[in-house]
Amino acid sequence: MSEARRKAAPPRRHKRHWAVRVLGWLTALGCLGIILGTAAFFIIYQKTRIPDGNVAFEANTSTVTWANGTRPMGTFYDQNRTSVPLKAIPKRVQDAILAAEDRTFWTNPGISPQGMARAAFNIARGEQLQGGSTITQQYVKIMYLTQERTASRKFKELFIATKLSRQQDKSKTLEGYLNTIYFGEGAYGISAAGEAYFRKPDPNKLTVPEAAFLATVLNNPTLFDIDVKANHPRILQRYRYVLDGMRLSGTITEAEQTKYAKALPKLNKKPKSNKYKGTSGFLLDMVRRELLKRGYSEQEIESGGYKIVSTFDYDLQQKMVTAATERRPQKRDNLHVGMAAVKPGTGQLVAMYGGPDFLKNQINWATAKARPGSTFKPFAVAAAIDEEWNPWERNLQGDSPIEVQGQEFNNEFSHDYGVVDLVDATKDSVNTAFYDLVDKQMENGPSKLVDAAEKAGIPKTTVLEKGRENPATVLGPDPYASPVDMANAYATFAAEGKQVELHTIKSITDRKGKVVWEDKKLPVKQAFEPRTAQWVNFILSKVVEDGTGDGAKKLDQPAAGKTGTAGGVGFEHRKADAACGGCKAGTDTLTSWWTGYTTTMSTAVIYRAGTIGESDLDPYSKDPAFFGGNWPLKTWMAFMEPALDGVSETEFTEPPEDELEDSPKPPPPTDTPKSPPPATNTPTPTNTPPPTTNSPPPNTNTPKPPETPPTKTPGRPTITFPTGDPDPEDPPPGEGGGGGGQ
Incomplete structure (x- = not known):
C-alpha cells in the first residue's frame, strides 16, 4: 500500500498533568469542607442555649493559709459591685469603654473574625488562648462561662456570643458588661471602679480623663496597675489610645484630646482593705504577686475559689515579728x-x-x-x-590604697593589712584585697x-x-x-x-x-x-x-x-x-x-x-x-x-x-597591719587597728572620714567602717572586726 493511501492516524490524546488533578481534588474537598463546616456551625448554633447567669461570678472566695495548710492567713475576696442602669451611665463613659475595648460594638455580630483567627493560631501553636476580642465575648465569659483557658471554652464563647448578639439588644449587653467587668482594686463594674479610683460611685460625675483612665485599666488590671511605677509609661500610652478612639468617634474634639493627653488624671483612691492590715499584709501581698507571676488574673485571684497554701510558717513568723x-x-x-x-x-x-x-x-x-x-x-x-x-x-593586697582603672580605693580608715589570703580577706572584710582579687x-x-x-x-x-x-x-x-x-x-x-x-x-x-x-x-x-x-x-x-x-x-x-x-x-x-x-x-x-x-x-x-x-x-x-x-x-x-x-x-x-x-x-613581719596615722586636723579618723585580743573598743568620738562610693566619684578613696563600740547592754566582742563595707 502506498504511503498516500494509508489511513491517517487518530490524533494523540494528552494526559492531564498530575498536579492539575490534585488541585481539582483539593478544591472539591475544600468545597465539601466548607459545606460541612457551615452545616456543622448551623447545627451547633441551633443547639446552643444561652445558660443562666453565672452566679459563681459573684463570690468564689480565694483563701490563703499558713504553711500547715489549715490555719487561715487571709482571703483575697474584696468584691465591690453596685449595678446601675445604662441610662445612668453618660455617653462619654460608654464611649471611653468602647474606644478601649470594642470600637465596632454597635455593628459587629458579637464576635471578631480576627479574634477567632488569632485563637485558632494560638491553639495550633499550643499557646494559651487570648481573652475575648469583643465586648459581647468578654461579657459571655464573665456571666456564662469560666475563666479557664481551653479550646472548648473558647468555642462555647463564640457560639453563645453570636446567639446573644442576635437575640439580645446591644444596649442590654453593654449594660451588663459595664456592671460586671473587673477594673482592679476589687471593683466590679463602672460604679465600683469610679469609687475605687476617684471616690465617685456616680458615673455621671466622672470626667472624660477619668473615664478614659478606667477604660485603660480594665483591659488588664495587672499590666496597668497604677501602684507599680514601672507600669506608668504603658498606662499613659494606653490612655492616649483611648482618647484617640474617643476623638475618632466624635465624643471629644481634637483640642480636648490634646489637652487631656498631657497627663493622667489625678487619682483619689480608697484605702486598701483591712485584710492587708498589720505585718501579715506584706505576706498576703507577696502571695498575690506570685499568683500574678504564675499567670492568674486579678479576677481569678479575687473570685476564683482557690485554696492557696503559703510557705510562711506561722510560728517562725511570730518569732520574726x-x-x-x-x-x-x-x-x-x-x-x-x-x-x-x-x-x-x-x-x-x-x-x-x-x-x-x-x-x-x-x-x-x-x-x-x-x-x-x-x-x-x-x-x-x-x-x-x-x-x-x-x-x-x-x-x-591588703594595704591602702589600691588603684583600679585609674581610681584609688581604700580600706576603712585607710587601714593596712599587708598581704592576705582569701580566708582572712573575707573574715576581716578587707576591701583592697577584694578589689585586687x-x-x-x-x-x-x-x-x-x-x-x-x-x-x-x-x-x-x-x-x-x-x-x-x-x-x-x-x-x-x-x-x-x-x-x-x-x-x-x-x-x-x-x-x-x-x-x-x-x-x-x-x-x-x-x-x-x-x-x-x-x-x-x-x-x-x-x-x-x-x-x-x-x-x-x-x-x-x-x-x-x-x-x-x-x-x-x-x-x-x-x-x-x-x-x-x-x-x-x-x-x-x-x-x-x-x-x-x-x-x-x-x-x-x-x-x-x-x-x-x-x-x-x-x-x-x-x-x-x-x-x-x-x-x-x-x-x-x-x-x-x-x-x-x-x-x-x-x-x-x-x-x-x-x-x-x-x-x-x-x-x-x-x-x-x-x-x-x-x-x-x-x-x-612585713605583712603585719600598720597602725593608722596619728590624729590631725584632717578628716581621717585616728582609731587604732582592729584588736586581736579583748582590748577596749576604739574611741567613739573619733571623727568619721569622708567616703565616696567607688562608682560615683572617681579618684576619691572609698571609706567603709569596722565594727565599732558594742552596745552597753552587751559584753565587748572578742574581735573589733576590720574590713570595709561591714
Whole structure:
C-alpha cells in the first residue's frame, strides 16, 4: 500500500498533568469542607442555649493559709459591685469603654473574625488562648462561662456570643458588661471602679480623663496597675489610645484630646482593705504577686475559689515579728528593718518582716532592692573557688590604697593589712584585697562575680548587669538585692550549691479540689559544685568565729555569714553635698546588713532610714557608724535563737581534707597591719587597728572620714567602717572586726 493511501492516524490524546488533578481534588474537598463546616456551625448554633447567669461570678472566695495548710492567713475576696442602669451611665463613659475595648460594638455580630483567627493560631501553636476580642465575648465569659483557658471554652464563647448578639439588644449587653467587668482594686463594674479610683460611685460625675483612665485599666488590671511605677509609661500610652478612639468617634474634639493627653488624671483612691492590715499584709501581698507571676488574673485571684497554701510558717513568723519590733535601737523614728528567712534547698520563704503595717506604708523593706555592701563579697569568693583559687595563698593586697582603672580605693580608715589570703580577706572584710582579687587578678572578674551572684539566686536586673563593667561591684555600691534575695542566695551555699527559685506558695487547689500547682515540681539546680559551696561555708564560718560577725557565736549552732554596710550621701544631705562639690560624699551609712545561715535556715537583716530608705543610719547608733556586726546581727540573733530552738545541730560539710591541710602559715613581719596615722586636723579618723585580743573598743568620738562610693566619684578613696563600740547592754566582742563595707 502506498504511503498516500494509508489511513491517517487518530490524533494523540494528552494526559492531564498530575498536579492539575490534585488541585481539582483539593478544591472539591475544600468545597465539601466548607459545606460541612457551615452545616456543622448551623447545627451547633441551633443547639446552643444561652445558660443562666453565672452566679459563681459573684463570690468564689480565694483563701490563703499558713504553711500547715489549715490555719487561715487571709482571703483575697474584696468584691465591690453596685449595678446601675445604662441610662445612668453618660455617653462619654460608654464611649471611653468602647474606644478601649470594642470600637465596632454597635455593628459587629458579637464576635471578631480576627479574634477567632488569632485563637485558632494560638491553639495550633499550643499557646494559651487570648481573652475575648469583643465586648459581647468578654461579657459571655464573665456571666456564662469560666475563666479557664481551653479550646472548648473558647468555642462555647463564640457560639453563645453570636446567639446573644442576635437575640439580645446591644444596649442590654453593654449594660451588663459595664456592671460586671473587673477594673482592679476589687471593683466590679463602672460604679465600683469610679469609687475605687476617684471616690465617685456616680458615673455621671466622672470626667472624660477619668473615664478614659478606667477604660485603660480594665483591659488588664495587672499590666496597668497604677501602684507599680514601672507600669506608668504603658498606662499613659494606653490612655492616649483611648482618647484617640474617643476623638475618632466624635465624643471629644481634637483640642480636648490634646489637652487631656498631657497627663493622667489625678487619682483619689480608697484605702486598701483591712485584710492587708498589720505585718501579715506584706505576706498576703507577696502571695498575690506570685499568683500574678504564675499567670492568674486579678479576677481569678479575687473570685476564683482557690485554696492557696503559703510557705510562711506561722510560728517562725511570730518569732520574726518579735525580733524585728523588739530587738532594735531605742531611737526608731523613720528607722526601718527588713528581714527574710529561707529554708535552704527548697526556695521556700518561711518568714518575712516587711514593715509594721502594710496599710500605713506599703514599702516592703524585705523586698525593696538596696545597696548590699560587703554582703556581696561571698559571691566573689564563690567565683574565685570556681577558678581553682587557693584560699590559703597570701597573694592579695591588703594595704591602702589600691588603684583600679585609674581610681584609688581604700580600706576603712585607710587601714593596712599587708598581704592576705582569701580566708582572712573575707573574715576581716578587707576591701583592697577584694578589689585586687576581682578587678586585677581574675580575668573578667566583675562579670564572673555577677555570674556567681545570679547563679546563687540574686535576680538578674539592669543595675546588676551593669556591674559587669563596674570596678566597684564587689562592694555592692548599687541597689543589687533585697533581704529576700540575699537570704535565698546564701541558702544556696547552705544547701551545698543547690538552688531553687524563691517562692511563697506551696500549692494551689481549685474550687473542685484539684491541685493545679505545687512547689514540689520546681526544679532543683546544682548552681555551684559542692566543693565551691563547702569552701564558701568554711570561709564565712570564720567570719562568725573571729571576724566581723563574731556576735553570732552566741547562737550555739554552726553558723556562717557576712556583714555589710554601704556608704554614700543621705537624702537630707544631698543639697549641701551638691553645693560644696561632693564634700560630703561617703559620710553617711545608707544600709547596714547581716546575712547569716545554718544548714537549716538562712536569714538576712537590713536596716535603712528615712521615708524612702535613703537617709543616714549613723544617728541611730552609739557606734562611729551603724555597723552590720551590731544591730543587724543582734536582730538576727533575736530571731534565730528561738527559731532554731529544738532543731538538731548540724555541721557544715568541710572542704576536701587535702585542701584544708594547706593551712595558712604565720605571716612575715612585713605583712603585719600598720597602725593608722596619728590624729590631725584632717578628716581621717585616728582609731587604732582592729584588736586581736579583748582590748577596749576604739574611741567613739573619733571623727568619721569622708567616703565616696567607688562608682560615683572617681579618684576619691572609698571609706567603709569596722565594727565599732558594742552596745552597753552587751559584753565587748572578742574581735573589733576590720574590713570595709561591714
